[in-house]
Amino acid sequence: MPILTQTCSRFAFETSDEAAARVAAKGLKKSVLRQIPIVVYGSSGSTDIGATECPICLGEFVDGEKVRVLPKCNHGFHVRCIDTWLLSHSSCPTCRQSLLDQHNASTSGSGNV
Numbered sequence: 001m002p003i004l005t006q007t008c009s010r011f012a013f014e015t016s017d018e019a020a021a022r023v024a025a026k027g028l029k030k031s032v033l034r035q036i037p038i039v040v041y042g043s044s045g046s047t048d049i050g051a052t053e054c055p056i057c058l059g060e061f062v063d064g065e066k067v068r069v070l071p072k073c074n075h076g077f078h079v080r081c082i083d084t085w086l087l088s089h090s091s092c093p094t095c096r097q098s099l100l101d102q103h104n105a106s107t108s109g110s111g112n113v
């Protein structure tokens with residue numbers, strides 16, 4: 001009888017890419033999304049966005065269009081554009097500032113460093 005040398009190096013090399021991707025692609029919760037204020041572009045003086053076009057689709061804001069303004073950085077985007085983005089991201093597409101509440105939420109101003 002032939003001797004079968006059993007090499008027990010049968011590692012199941014399962015990369016956990018999927019799991020990693022799931023963690024990385026963390027979108028905002030709907031409840032958080034809903035708290036981001038929406039302004040109507042072009043409405044008398046209330047547009048303090050500082051931009052005339054949406055950085056996501058590069059389309060110009062049209063008067064009367066709903067624009068979502070991120071509270072932390074004041075960047076504005078079409079509601080449909082930023083909502084889609086925030087389904088899989090939790091940061092501003094322009095400045096990458098996280099929209100999630102962090103423990104040290106005192107990012108405003110020059111305090112003691």
Ligand SMILES: [Zn+2]
Nearest residue numbers: 054057078081
């Ligand atoms: Zn857009």
Ligand SMILES: [Zn+2]
Nearest residue numbers: 073075092095
């Ligand atoms: Zn921003």
